[in-house]
Amino acid sequence: MAARYDADVTGLALTPMLTVTDAARAIEFYERAFGATEVSRVSTPTGQIVAEMSIGTERFFVVDENAGAFNLSPESLGGTSVRLNLIVDDPDRWTRAAIAAGAREIFPVADQPYGLRQGRIADPFGHHWLLGRPVR
Amino acid sequence: MAARYDADVTGLALTPMLTVTDAARAIEFYERAFGATEVSRVSTPTGQIVAEMSIGTERFFVVDENAGAFNLSPESLGGTSVRLNLIVDDPDRWTRAAIAAGAREIFPVADQPYGLRQGRIADPFGHHWLLGRPVR
Numbered sequence: 001m002a003a004r005y006d007a008d009v010t011g012l013a014l015t016p017m018l019t020v021t022d023a024a025r026a027i028e029f030y031e032r033a034f035g036a037t038e039v040s041r042v043s044t045p046t047g048q049i050v051a052e053m054s055i056g057t058e059r060f061f062v063v064d065e066n067a068g069a070f071n072l073s074p075e076s077l078g079g080t081s082v083r084l085n086l087i088v089d090d091p092d093r094w095t096r097a098a099i100a101a102g103a104r105e106i107f108p109v110a111d112q113p114y115g116l117r118q119g120r121i122a123d124p125f126g127h128h129w130l131l132g133r134p135v136r
Numbered sequence: 137m138a139a140r141y142d143a144d145v146t147g148l149a150l151t152p153m154l155t156v157t158d159a160a161r162a163i164e165f166y167e168r169a170f171g172a173t174e175v176s177r178v179s180t181p182t183g184q185i186v187a188e189m190s191i192g193t194e195r196f197f198v199v200d201e202n203a204g205a206f207n208l209s210p211e212s213l214g215g216t217s218v219r220l221n222l223i224v225d226d227p228d229r230w231t232r233a234a235i236a237a238g239a240r241e242i243f244p245v246a247d248q249p250y251g252l253r254q255g256r257i258a259d260p261f262g263h264h265w266l267l268g269r270p271v272r
Contacts, residue, residue, distance in 0.1 A: 011192075011193070012225075013222070014195075014223075016219070018217070058149065070242060070264065074217045077213040080218065081209060081210045081213055081215075081218065082216065082218035084151075084152060084218075086150050087150075128206065130153070
């Protein structure tokens with residue numbers, strides 16, 4: 001790869017890495033849908049993009065599918081095994097923005113019995129995002 | 137559900153939710169393998185466990201599979217669409233502990249060209265964890 005891992009990461013950190021069929025397009029989607037920012041982008045020797053993205057203080061990776069390395073996309077698998085739970089200021093607004101950018105509603109935003117106002121969308125690459133905030 | 141969402145969550149937060157075939161057993165595995173702590177556990181009206189876990193400052197959820205809600209496990213899908221990248225103090229030690237608890241090595245821990253000493257394991261429920269730290 002071209003870049004080295006951010007050397008100032010010293011503490012414990014857990015970051016999800018989302019496998020997609022087209023990382024370049026997915027990065028653009030997350031920028032439009034969630035206002036995400038691309039922190040870094042490298043290419044592996046076999047040509048896959050590995051990009052670190054931020055949404056505010058939060059981080060995730062977007063990685064091109066590589067079946068040989070067991071990195072499989074929701075499209076190839078026929079579903080996703082890990083959802084992304086995102087707490088935001090205004091889930092209704094975030095959901096509208098994501099759908100305008102190409103996401104699909106799975107469950108509408110509503111006040112849930114577990115204390116969140118929350119809905120669920122699927123992004124164009126098959127990853128599911130829960131967008132919610134504590135019920136006020 | 138029995139509990140309400142932690143009402144002091146006000147800022148943006150991104151937390152992965154791992155679907156598994158047996159959340160009760162998976163919670164025990166993550167406790168043994170990673171020293172994780174169960175923060176909360178609720179059951180949905182249809183009987184699925186939804187548990188929030190912590191590893192130090194980091195959080196993730198463990199959720200029972202529920203195909204009707206599109207919550208599918210790696211075992212049902214035949215792979216995982218999201219990997220968990222965990223930065224730790226000593227990836228060799230963490231990997232040995234995870235394997236002793238029942239994980240399977242996917243890639244051995246080694247100094248990687250992108251600046252991490254890192255390896256990959258699959259947990260008994262099919263989720264893949266990258267355990268690494270910046271190369272010193």
